[in-house]
Amino acid sequence: MMFELSQTFSFDAAHTLKRHVSPEEAAGSRRIHGHTYTAEVTVRGERQPESGMVVDLAVLREVLAEIRSQLDHHFLDEVAGLGAPTLENLSVFIHDHVQRRIPQVSSVAVSRAAGDRCVYRPQA
Numbered sequence: 386m387m388f389e390l391s392q393t394f395s396f397d398a399a400h401t402l403k404r405h406v407s408p409e410e411a412a413g414s415r416r417i418h419g420h421t422y423t424a425e426v427t428v429r430g431e432r433q434p435e436s437g438m439v440v441d442l443a444v445l446r447e448v449l450a451e452i453r454s455q456l457d458h459h460f461l462d463e464v465a466g467l468g469a470p471t472l473e474n475l476s477v478f479i480h481d482h483v484q485r486r487i488p489q490v491s492s493v494a495v496s497r498a499a500g501d502r503c504v505y506r507p508q509a
């Protein structure tokens with residue numbers, strides 16, 4: 386029997402972005418601006434026979450708090466290992482950090498208040 390467990394966390398962060406769009410839009414994105422992001426992290430697996438859990442949600446919460454502390458109220462352009470601060474790179478960054486502690490992580494979705502959403506599912 387397979388199960389999926391998810392937890393979300395939110396963070397506010399500033400960034401700039403180089404874009405190949407109209408000069409007005411490109412100029413706006415190059416200026417420092419901020420977004421409220423929500424990340425949903427999903428873990429997939431079978432229950433451990435002794436615990437009855439795929440993974441203890443308290444452990445997942447602890448890992449997500451560590452990642453949040455690297456992103457919340459940070460300038461994303463300066464976060465080591467992130468690369469260009471896009472939804473795509475944020476999804477991979479969060480996934481790779483969770484995977485070091487919780488190998489069963491199966492997907493990470495990052496969304497912004499404006500309604501934009503990106504899902505990273507490496508095994509898809």
Ligand SMILES: Nc1nc2c(c(=O)[nH]1)N=C([C@H](O)[C@H](O)COP(=O)(O)OP(=O)(O)OP(=O)(O)O)CN2
Nearest residue numbers: 402404410413414418419420470471472473497499
């Ligand atoms: N594939 C992606 N495209 C874009 C991303 C991204 O992460 N992945 N990010 C952005 C920018 O962060 C940008 O600030 C959003 O720009 P835009 O969609 O033009 O939205 P607005 O500036 O009009 O409104 P916001 O409220 O600031 O979202 C662009 N593209």
Ligand SMILES: [Zn+2]
Nearest residue numbers: 400402418420
């Ligand atoms: Zn932006």
